[in-house]
Structure formats: structure tokens, C-alpha cells
Amino acid sequence: MSQLCLPFLFLLFISIPFEATSQYIKTERTVLLQLKHQLGDPPSLVHWNSSSSPCDWPEINCTSDSVTEVHLGDKNITVSVPPIICDLKNLTYLDLYNNFIPGEFPMLYDCSWLEVLVLAQNYFVGPIPGDIDRLSTLVYLDISGNNFSGDIPSSIGRLPVLNTLNIVQNQFKGTFPKEIGNLLNLEVLMMAYNEFVPMRIPPEFGRMSKLRYLWMKQTNLIGEIPESFDNLSGLEHLDMAVNNLEGHIPSSLFSLENLTKVYLFHNKLSGEIPKTVEASSLIEIDLSANNLTGSIPEDFGKLQNLEFLNLAYNQLTEELPTSLAQLPALRDLRVFRNKLSGVLAPEFGFHSNLEGFEVSENQFSGQLPEHLCAGGVLQGVVAYTNNLTGRIPESLGNCPTLRTIQLHNNNFSGEIPRRLWTTYNLSTLLLTNNSLSGKLPSRVTWNMSRVEISNNKFSGEIPPGIASWSNLVVFQASNNLFSGKIPKEVTNLSHLTTLLLDGNDLSGELPSEIISWRSLTTLDVSNNKLSGEIPSAMASLPDLLYLDLSKNQFSGEIPAEIGNQRLNSLNLSSNQLVGKIPKQFNNLAYEVSFLKNSGLCADHPIVKLPDCNSKLHHQPNKLSSKFIAMIVALSLLASSVILLLSFFLVRDYRRKKYGQYLSTWKLTSFQRLGFTKGNILSNLTDNNLIGSGGSGKVYRIAINRSGESVAVKKIWNSKEVDHKLEKEFLAEVEILSNIRHSNIVKLICCISSEDSKLLVYEYMENRSLDRWLHGNKRSLISGMNSVHYAVLDWPRRLQIAVGAAQGLCYMHHECLAPIIHRDVKSSNILLDSEFNAKIADFGLAKMLTRHASAHSMSTVAGSFGYLAPEYAYTTKVNAKVDVYSFGVVLLELVTGKEANSVDENMNLAEWAWQHFSEDKHMVEILDPEVKETSYLEEMILVYKVGILCTDASPSNRPSMKEVSHILRSCCLPNGHAAKKMGSDFDVSPLLGRDTPYLSGYKHGKKGSKEDDNMINID
Incomplete structure (x- = not known):
């Protein structure tokens, strides 16, 4: 009997824990379902139900049939964390990454076994609780990317x-x-991008002997790096960049055996670099933008694993150690903007896969190393402003990965290697101010967008094959020996914005078929032997701002149509032109535009020309006044009879025809309307025309008797709808119809037909910022009237900067789908009657999803002078291109200068950076029209923000949220915000000083939460 009972007792024994486990699973499922309900039943958790085991749900991990991990990242959770989650008694891992969770630090003290807590990328606020140590089992805590505050x-x-x-x-x-x-x-400590009060690094940090990763970038650190850091024997990654650290670099730092990455750039470190280097595992070193002196230690040549070395923007002297050229892992060398001299070691690139070689703005002499592309991966050679001589190495012509060559301001001679012109990926070739010779090729690589070869000895004719340079944006070939005619094929370059051919020996006529130069802003063919008439088609170039045809042999009259263009600068001096100048040019803005043209005159001249009326030869009247009066009277009577008869016949026909015409138009409204489509369509006349551009004409139309007006943009008028304009129209309508912000222009409605599209906006009484900043330097034409703009005072400039920043901040950070404008400039910032700024012209804007790293554009868009330099590498763009353009606008506001007309060699951003890097007195660059003592500190602060925004490296630029915060701080009610801000925000330590065009590629540094969207040319 007992033998029969044994199996039964065994089964009963093992069933007890099974039933207990099953019951426990049911209890945890109940908790999780209640948790789901309290989270608002997000659709992403629809599979959580009562008929399945939680251990089968993808967000849940179990150990021994008990819930131990809950993964709720990216679930669009918008409510606070319910305390019920701690009813999961075995919970060790809780991940709430990248949601929209509000409120303070969650109350999780009942989660007694919690080891991993991830709250990153949410909307948490308030301080870290003072009793955080109650979570004593925590191994991993991540609260990054929130709004936690306090101490x-x-x-x-x-x-x-x-x-x-x-x-x-x-x-x-x-x-x-x-x-x-x-x-x-602790092995990983990450505190970067927090505005702590100025603090020294506690020596106690040196006690963390297990620390591997220390990231304290941009945390307002001051003082010296403590000597106790030599105890951090396990340290592999050290990043304390963009702070106010000073003093010497501890010699022990480079003796840490495991250290692989050191980032101390943008501090105030001084003295020499430690001479003794023992850390053979170092991979990346960035000590740029400090005040380091002396020579680069020869011991750096012992770093056999070193891949990235950045010592730029220091005061280093003597030669580059030849041992650097022998480093087998070196891929990126940056020593630009120092005082280095001597010859560059010919072995550079021969022993490693070099990708970037940046040695510009030093005193190097001799030849450029021959083997820079020996590894076959070289992307950029930046060696401008040195004393280099000899020929450009032939080997660069066999380097298919090469994207940019910048060798201007040297003493190179001979011809450019023939194969260099067709190197597959080359987009930028900057060779100005050398002694290079030879002829232009008929064919260049498909990607070539910028060629600058001014002040050399190039000769021969411009080949007709230049038509194949289809992606060319900038061509500067001033002061060479080119001869012959300008071929008509050059007019096929539809992306061209800048064409400089002045100071050559060109002859013949200008091509007349220039309609495809729709993007051209600057044309200079002065000081040649060109002849013939000025093409009337010049008036069809919608974006032309700078035109110089002086010192040639042009003849005939100036086409009257050119007067309708809004030219910032015009020079037709020293030609053989005759006749009356267009009346729009008869103002002081063009006072010296027509010198040495003996046949020119003007009606009642303001410019330096004779009066046309004084040259007229009046013939005596041969007919009596009575006879003339009789003829006039009879003509009027006959005309009146004909008009009366015609009126009654035509009136009914026109009414019928107009009704049919209106029916072909479709009106889509986005606001409440106080007008009809008939009001708009009947007033699209030249009398109401206020502007025109690359994508259409703009009219001001009154919609009621009180004078209230709207702006109407007619973006095309052709039977065959242009595909590009169709995309621009759809982009603008899609964006503006879905966003509402006081600093973004309001789209009221759109009216469309088969061959025309109209966008109706609110009318901005004070037009564009560009007209106020630069219109006082030239006379602006509006219809038939000459409009002169008064000086824009500093308080209004600051108000405009704040408003525009808030509009861009909304686009980048507050829209469900972030919006990149891609054409931010002063002419696209409109001003209402109170000078409130509004962002306009979204024809180039693109909407990006939050999770996209970058969005590829098929062509480079935007306006020259405002374009971020990374366009030289890639068509991938993100919000940082808008930040760059807005930085240029800030520099315009502060300096009063135009974005692309500081001088012939540099734009405003380059000029401002040069001024900044040379440590010149900042007051020198301020606009004298508004430079008042009471505003100097504010103006200097905004100038610094403009410098920061126009950093060549996208990752060094702030976000528009940060820019908006700084500028809004300037507008504190008690004024003089630069003083008020004091130590709360010092822009100086954030000023990134990186080289143009090459910065950031292949250098994966940790950054802010926006760094995931940074440009990477990989």
C-alpha cells in the first residue's frame, strides 16, 4: 500500500510550487495590466492582455518565471511613472528611455531590488531627490536629456x-x-552639457580608481586638472573640453596605461605639452584651442595606436616631428593655426591610412608631401596660408576619395595635375594666390561645386566644355591670363551663384542667352576687353545682387529693364555707353556706377552725370496752336463715340468671361477670410507688385477700405508646371498650414489653378530685415517710388534677433516633425509694424522625422554667404545648417555688413572669425551707426553668439534652443543683460575654433543629445 502511495505523494509535492508560481505570474500580470491602464493604454502595448503570460511580451524579461526587467523605451508615454510598478517585487531593470514623461524624479523607493534605471530623454523636472541613496542597489543610473535642475x-x-x-x-x-x-x-561618469556654477574638479575624483570613462564637456570647470588624476589607473576616455581649465597639463596624464582618448580642447590650458609620453594605447588626442606653447613632443611618435591628433589653435612653434609621419594608425592630423615652421615630412601618408591632413595657417615651407593618399582614403588636404612651393603632387590626381583641396595663399607653381580635375569625389578646389599656370580642362568631376583660382597665371580660352561642369556653384578666376571670348556654354551652369572673371584678357560680347543663370548673385567681368551691348536678359536674373562690367568696351544703351533689379552694387564705369540711365539708378546709391561714360546722362541727375534735358534740341512749332487744338478736339470726340459703343458690347461678354475665369481657381483657406478670391485675382497688377525672386512675384493687395493688406506670392505662371517649383509650393503649403507661431509668417490661404499657384500671407508692413540693415546703404526701389530706410537702432535689432531665434527654435524643437528651413537669411526675416520678426519663405524647407540622422538633399540649396561649410562635403543636412545661417544674420545685425560682401576674398562669417581669432578689439567690428556705449556689452555678446553659431564644425554649434535662451536673456526688463548674466552664461569658453570645411569627419566624439543628428561625411 505504501509503495502505491509514493508516486501520488511525489506528484503532490511537485505540484505545490508549480501552482504557487502560476499564481505569482497571474499576480504580476495583473500589476502590469494595471500599469498599462495607468499609462493611458498606449497603442504600443496593445498586446498586453489577460490571456497571455507577461514573460511572452517583448517588453518583459523574466527570470525563473518572475518579471525582472521592464523595457518601455520609445512607447510615447506622456504621463508620470505610476508607483504600482514597484509591486513587481523582483524588478531589477526599468527602462523608460525616450518618451514624454513629465513630473519630478519618480518615487521608486519600493523597488527594493532595482539595479538599472533609465529615465533618459524625457521631460522630467526638479532636483535629484536628496534621499536618492535609498535606491542602494542601483548599478546603472541614466537621467540624461531631461530638465532636472538644482544641485x-x-x-x-x-x-x-x-x-x-x-x-x-x-x-x-x-x-x-x-x-x-x-x-x-564607478566606471562611467558622464556629466557633460550642464551649466554648473564655476567649479574646480574635486581632488576626490582621483579616488575612483576603476573609472574608465569621464565626460565633463561644457560643465563650467575652472582651475587646474588635479594631480590626483594620476591615480585613475583604469581611465580610458577623458573629455573635459569646452571649459575654463587653465595651467599645465599634468605630466602624469599621458602616463596612464589604459588611456585611449583625451579631449581638452577649448580651455585655457597653457605651458608646454608634456615631453614624456608613455601611454601607448592612446587613440585620440584633442588639445586644440588652448594657449599651449613650445614644440610638439617627439615622444608623440611613440603612440603607435594614435589615430586622431588635434593641436590646432595654439601657439606651438618649431617643426612637426618627423616621427608623426611614421605613425601606422594616424588617420587625422590637425595642427592648423599655430606658428609651426620647417618642411613637412615627405613620409606623411606613406605609413598610414591618412584621411584628413590640416596644416593651414602656419609657416611651413618646401613641398607638399607626395604620399598623402598612399592609403587610398584621403578626403581633405587643407594647407592654405603657408610658404609651400613646388608643384601640386601628381598622386593627388589618383585619389578617388578626395573631397577638398585648399592650397590658397602659398607659392605653388606649374600646372594642376590633369587627373586632379576629374578625381571622382572632389567638390572644392581652392588655389587662389599662387603662381599656377596651364589651361582649364573641358571636363571636371561630376561633384565639383567650387573652383577658386584667382591671382594665378592660368591662360588660354575658357573651353566650351565648361558646360559639363554642371554642379558648379562658385567659379572665381580673377586676375589670370585668360583670353578669347566667354563661351555661350558657360550660361548652362544653372547652379552658379558667383562668377568672377575680372582682370583677364577676355574679348567679344557677353553671351545673351543667360536665362538659366537663375541662381547667380555675383557677376564680375571688369577689366577685360569685352564689347557689344549689355544683354537685356541680364534683367531676368532674379537673384543678381552684384554686377561689375567696368573697364571694358561696352557700347549702346543700358537696358531699361535692368533698373527693376534690386542690385546691391553696380559698376558700369569706363565703358562707351550712351543714352539715359534707368531712372531707378538715379540716386546716390549708384553715385559712382557710371563714371567715364561720356555718352550717358540722367533726367535731373542726382548721380554724377549730365542732365539729359540740357542736350535736347527743341524744334520750332510749324503748326499753329489753334489748328493743333482742333485736331485734338475732333480726335477726342471720335474716341468717345467709339468707346461708348464698345462699352455696352463688351461689358456683358467680360462679365460672363470673368465668371468662367473665377471658376477655374480653387481656394483653400487656413484662416478666417475677410476677402474673396476675386479680390485677390483682380488686383494682381504691376501697380501692386512689391518684389520678385527665383520662385515668383510678390504683390501687396488691399482687402478692405481701412487699408488692411495681404501679401500674395505667385510662384509660377506657365502652362507646363515646373517640377522643382511644384515641390517648393507643396513644401511651403504643407509646413505653413500646419504650424502656428507668432514668429513665423502666417499663411492665410492658397489659390490654385492649372497654370498658377498663389499663396496669401499676412502682410508685413516693414518688409524684410535685409532692407533695414542694408537699405540705408543704397536706395531701394518699390514700384515707382524710391524708398530710403532709417537706421535700425540696437534695441530693435536685438528684438528682431530674439523673435527670429524663437521662430527657428519652434521649428527645430517644438514641431511634431522638426523643420529645417535651409534658406535662413536677412531677406527671409520679415518685420511687422512693431518690428516683430517672422520667419518666411519656406520653399526650401524640409520636414525630418525625429529619428532620422540626417536628410539627404539632391542639390545644395540656400544663399551664398549663408551656407554652412559642410555643404562642401555632403548634401546631408540637419538643424545645424540653420544655426549657421542664423549666426550670419546675427553678425549682420552687429556689424551692419552684408553676408557676402566684406571684401572680394571672404564672406562675413569668415571675416568675423578672422577678426576673432586674431584677438582684435571687438569694438572695432561693431556697426558705427548703432555703436553706443550703453549697448556695447550686449552687442559684443551677440557677436560672440554669432561666432559660436558659425563654427565650421556642426557639432560645435549650439542648438537653436540654446541660442534662443541666450538672446532672450539679453532682453531682461532691467536691460544691459550682458552684465546681468554675469557668470550665469559666458559665451567665450563655448566658442569653437575649428577649421573650415574639414572639421568633424570620421571623428566620433560624444556630444549632446542632438549629436545623433550631426553631419557625418561617412
Whole structure:
């Protein structure tokens, strides 16, 4: 009997834990379903139901049939974290990454076994709780990308097993405690992008002997790097860039055996670089933008694993160690903007796969190394402003990865290697101010967009094959020896914005078929032997701003149509022109535009020309006044009879025809309308025309008797709809009809037919910022009237900067789908009657999803002078291209200068950076028209922000949210915000000083949460 009972007892014994486990699973499922309900039943959790086991749900991990991990990242959660989650008694891992969770730090103290807590990328606010140490089992804590604020509590140093602490990019503006140094098990400490009060690095941090990764970029650090850091024997990655650190670099730092990456750029470190280097594992070193002196240590040649070395923007002297050229892993060398001299070692590139070679703005002599592309991966050679001589190496013509060559301001001679012109990926070739010779090729690589060869000895004719240079945007070939005619094929270059051919020996007539130069802004063919008449088609170039035809042999009259263009600069001097100048040019803005043309005159001249009326030869009247009066009277009577008869016949026909015409138009409204489509269509006349551009004409139309007006943009008028304009129209309608912001122009409705599209906006009484900033330097024509703009004072300029920044900030950070404008410039910032700024002209804007790293554009868009330099590498764009363009606008506001007309060799951003890098007195660059003592500090601060925004490296530029915050701080009610801000925000340590065009590629540095959207030419 007992033998029969044994199996039964065994089955009963094993069934008890099974039933208990099953019951526990049911309990945890109930908790999770309640959690789902309290989270608002997000659609992403629809598969959580009562008929399945939680251990089968993809967001849940179980151990021994009990829930231990909950993964709720990217679930669009918009409510606070319910405390019920801690009813999961075995929970060790909670991930809430990248949601929209509001409120303060969640109450999770009942989660007694919690080891991993991820709250990153949410909307949490308030301080870290002072009793955070109650979560004593935490191993991993990530609260980055939120709005936590205040001080970091000292209790955070009482988490005994904490391995990783990430508080990157919050709103911490208080202090951080020395007790962090008590976290003896900490391996990863990330505190970057927080505006702590100015603090020294606590020596106690040197106690964390297990620390591998230390990231404190842009945290307002001051003082010296503590000597206790020599105890961080496990340190592999050190990034304390963009702070106010000073003093010497500890010699022990480069003796840490495991150290692989050191980022200390943009500080105030001084003295010499430690001479003794023992850390053979170092991979990346960035000590740029400090005040380091002396020579580069020869010991750097011992770093056999070194891939990236950036020592730019220092005061280093003597020669580059030849040992650097022998480093087998070196791929990126940046030593630009120092005082280095000597000859560049010929072995550079021969022993490694060199990708970037940047040695510009030094005193190097001798030849450029021959083997830079020996590894076959070279992307850029930037060696401008040195004393280099000899020929450009032939080997560069066999380098298919090469994207940019910048060798201007040297002493190179001979011809450009023939194969270099057709190197597959080359887009930028800057060779101005050398002694190069030879002829232009008929064919260049498909990607070539910028060729600058001015001030050399190039000769021969411009080949007709230049038509194949189809992606050319800038061609500067001034002061060479070119001869012959300008071929008509050059007019096929539809992307061209700048064409400089002045100072050559060109002859013949200008091509007349120039209609495809729709993007051209600058044309200079002065000081040649060109003849014939000025083509009337010149008036069809919608974006032309600078025209110089002086010192040639042009004859005939100036086409009257050219007077309708809004030219910033016009020079027709020293030709053989005759007749009356267009009346729009008869103002002081063009006072010296017509000198040495003896046949020119003007009606009642304001410019320096004779009066046309004084040259008229009046013939005596042969007919009596009575006879003339009789003829006039009879003519009027006959005309009146004909008109009366015609009126009654035509009236009914026209009414019928107009009704049919209106029916072909479709009106789509986005606001409440106070007008009809008939009001708009009947007033599209030249009398109401106020502007024109590349994508159409703009009219001002009154919609009621009180004088209220709207602006109407007619973006095309052709039977065959242009595909590009169709895309622009759809982009503008899609964007503006879905966004509402006080600093973005309001789209009221659109009216469309088969062959025309109209956009109706609110009318901005004070037109564009460009007209106010630069219109006072020239007379602006509006219809038939000459409009002169008064000086825009500084308070209004600051108001405009703040408003425009808020509009862009909304587009980048607050729209469901972030919007990149891609053509931010002063002419696209409109001003209402109170000078409130509004962003306009979204024809080039593109909408990007939040998770896209970047969006590829098929062509480079935007306006020259405002374009971010990364366009030289890639058509991938993100919000940082708008930040760059807005930085140019800030520089315009501060200096009063135009974006692309500082001088013939550089635009405004380049000029401002040169001024900044040379440490010239900032007051020198301020606009004298508004440079008042009471506003100097504000103006200098905005200038610094403009410098920061126009950093050549996208990752060094701030976001528009940061820019808006700074500028709004300038507008504090008690004024003089630069003083008020004091230590709260000092722009100076954030000023990135990187080289144009090459910065950032293949250099994967940790950054802000926006760095995921940064440009990467890989």
C-alpha cells in the first residue's frame, strides 16, 4: 500500500510550487495590466492582455518565471511613472528611455531590488531627490536629456555599487558634490552639457580608481586638472573640453596605461605639452584651442595606436616631428593655426591610412608631401596660408576619395595635375594666390561645386566644355591670363551663384542667352576687353545682387529693364555707353556706377552725370496752336463715340468671361477670410507688385477700405508646371498650414489653378530685415517710388534677433516633425509694424522625422554667404545648417555688413572669425551707426553668439534652443543683460575654433543629445 502511495505523494509535492508560481505570474500580470491602464493604454502595448503570460511580451524579461526587467523605451508615454510598478517585487531593470514623461524624479523607493534605471530623454523636472541613496542597489543610473535642475545631492555618493552615472544635458545650474569621488565602483561618469556654477574638479575624483570613462564637456570647470588624476589607473576616455581649465597639463596624464582618448580642447590650458609620453594605447588626442606653447613632443611618435591628433589653435612653434609621419594608425592630423615652421615630412601618408591632413595657417615651407593618399582614403588636404612651393603632387590626381583641396595663399607653381580635375569625389578646389599656370580642362568631376583660382597665371580660352561642369556653384578666376571670348556654354551652369572673371584678357560680347543663370548673385567681368551691348536678359536674373562690367568696351544703351533689379552694387564705369540711365539708378546709391561714360546722362541727375534735358534740341512749332487744338478736339470726340459703343458690347461678354475665369481657381483657406478670391485675382497688377525672386512675384493687395493688406506670392505662371517649383509650393503649403507661431509668417490661404499657384500671407508692413540693415546703404526701389530706410537702432535689432531665434527654435524643437528651413537669411526675416520678426519663405524647407540622422538633399540649396561649410562635403543636412545661417544674420545685425560682401576674398562669417581669432578689439567690428556705449556689452555678446553659431564644425554649434535662451536673456526688463548674466552664461569658453570645411569627419566624439543628428561625411 505504501509503495502505491509514493508516486501520488511525489506528484503532490511537485505540484505545490508549480501552482504557487502560476499564481505569482497571474499576480504580476495583473500589476502590469494595471500599469498599462495607468499609462493611458498606449497603442504600443496593445498586446498586453489577460490571456497571455507577461514573460511572452517583448517588453518583459523574466527570470525563473518572475518579471525582472521592464523595457518601455520609445512607447510615447506622456504621463508620470505610476508607483504600482514597484509591486513587481523582483524588478531589477526599468527602462523608460525616450518618451514624454513629465513630473519630478519618480518615487521608486519600493523597488527594493532595482539595479538599472533609465529615465533618459524625457521631460522630467526638479532636483535629484536628496534621499536618492535609498535606491542602494542601483548599478546603472541614466537621467540624461531631461530638465532636472538644482544641485547634485551629496547623497549620490552613497550608492555603493553604482557602476554608471549619466546626467548629461539637463538644466543643472548649481553644484556637484565632491562625494561623487566616494563611488569607488564607478566606471562611467558622464556629466557633460550642464551649466554648473564655476567649479574646480574635486581632488576626490582621483579616488575612483576603476573609472574608465569621464565626460565633463561644457560643465563650467575652472582651475587646474588635479594631480590626483594620476591615480585613475583604469581611465580610458577623458573629455573635459569646452571649459575654463587653465595651467599645465599634468605630466602624469599621458602616463596612464589604459588611456585611449583625451579631449581638452577649448580651455585655457597653457605651458608646454608634456615631453614624456608613455601611454601607448592612446587613440585620440584633442588639445586644440588652448594657449599651449613650445614644440610638439617627439615622444608623440611613440603612440603607435594614435589615430586622431588635434593641436590646432595654439601657439606651438618649431617643426612637426618627423616621427608623426611614421605613425601606422594616424588617420587625422590637425595642427592648423599655430606658428609651426620647417618642411613637412615627405613620409606623411606613406605609413598610414591618412584621411584628413590640416596644416593651414602656419609657416611651413618646401613641398607638399607626395604620399598623402598612399592609403587610398584621403578626403581633405587643407594647407592654405603657408610658404609651400613646388608643384601640386601628381598622386593627388589618383585619389578617388578626395573631397577638398585648399592650397590658397602659398607659392605653388606649374600646372594642376590633369587627373586632379576629374578625381571622382572632389567638390572644392581652392588655389587662389599662387603662381599656377596651364589651361582649364573641358571636363571636371561630376561633384565639383567650387573652383577658386584667382591671382594665378592660368591662360588660354575658357573651353566650351565648361558646360559639363554642371554642379558648379562658385567659379572665381580673377586676375589670370585668360583670353578669347566667354563661351555661350558657360550660361548652362544653372547652379552658379558667383562668377568672377575680372582682370583677364577676355574679348567679344557677353553671351545673351543667360536665362538659366537663375541662381547667380555675383557677376564680375571688369577689366577685360569685352564689347557689344549689355544683354537685356541680364534683367531676368532674379537673384543678381552684384554686377561689375567696368573697364571694358561696352557700347549702346543700358537696358531699361535692368533698373527693376534690386542690385546691391553696380559698376558700369569706363565703358562707351550712351543714352539715359534707368531712372531707378538715379540716386546716390549708384553715385559712382557710371563714371567715364561720356555718352550717358540722367533726367535731373542726382548721380554724377549730365542732365539729359540740357542736350535736347527743341524744334520750332510749324503748326499753329489753334489748328493743333482742333485736331485734338475732333480726335477726342471720335474716341468717345467709339468707346461708348464698345462699352455696352463688351461689358456683358467680360462679365460672363470673368465668371468662367473665377471658376477655374480653387481656394483653400487656413484662416478666417475677410476677402474673396476675386479680390485677390483682380488686383494682381504691376501697380501692386512689391518684389520678385527665383520662385515668383510678390504683390501687396488691399482687402478692405481701412487699408488692411495681404501679401500674395505667385510662384509660377506657365502652362507646363515646373517640377522643382511644384515641390517648393507643396513644401511651403504643407509646413505653413500646419504650424502656428507668432514668429513665423502666417499663411492665410492658397489659390490654385492649372497654370498658377498663389499663396496669401499676412502682410508685413516693414518688409524684410535685409532692407533695414542694408537699405540705408543704397536706395531701394518699390514700384515707382524710391524708398530710403532709417537706421535700425540696437534695441530693435536685438528684438528682431530674439523673435527670429524663437521662430527657428519652434521649428527645430517644438514641431511634431522638426523643420529645417535651409534658406535662413536677412531677406527671409520679415518685420511687422512693431518690428516683430517672422520667419518666411519656406520653399526650401524640409520636414525630418525625429529619428532620422540626417536628410539627404539632391542639390545644395540656400544663399551664398549663408551656407554652412559642410555643404562642401555632403548634401546631408540637419538643424545645424540653420544655426549657421542664423549666426550670419546675427553678425549682420552687429556689424551692419552684408553676408557676402566684406571684401572680394571672404564672406562675413569668415571675416568675423578672422577678426576673432586674431584677438582684435571687438569694438572695432561693431556697426558705427548703432555703436553706443550703453549697448556695447550686449552687442559684443551677440557677436560672440554669432561666432559660436558659425563654427565650421556642426557639432560645435549650439542648438537653436540654446541660442534662443541666450538672446532672450539679453532682453531682461532691467536691460544691459550682458552684465546681468554675469557668470550665469559666458559665451567665450563655448566658442569653437575649428577649421573650415574639414572639421568633424570620421571623428566620433560624444556630444549632446542632438549629436545623433550631426553631419557625418561617412
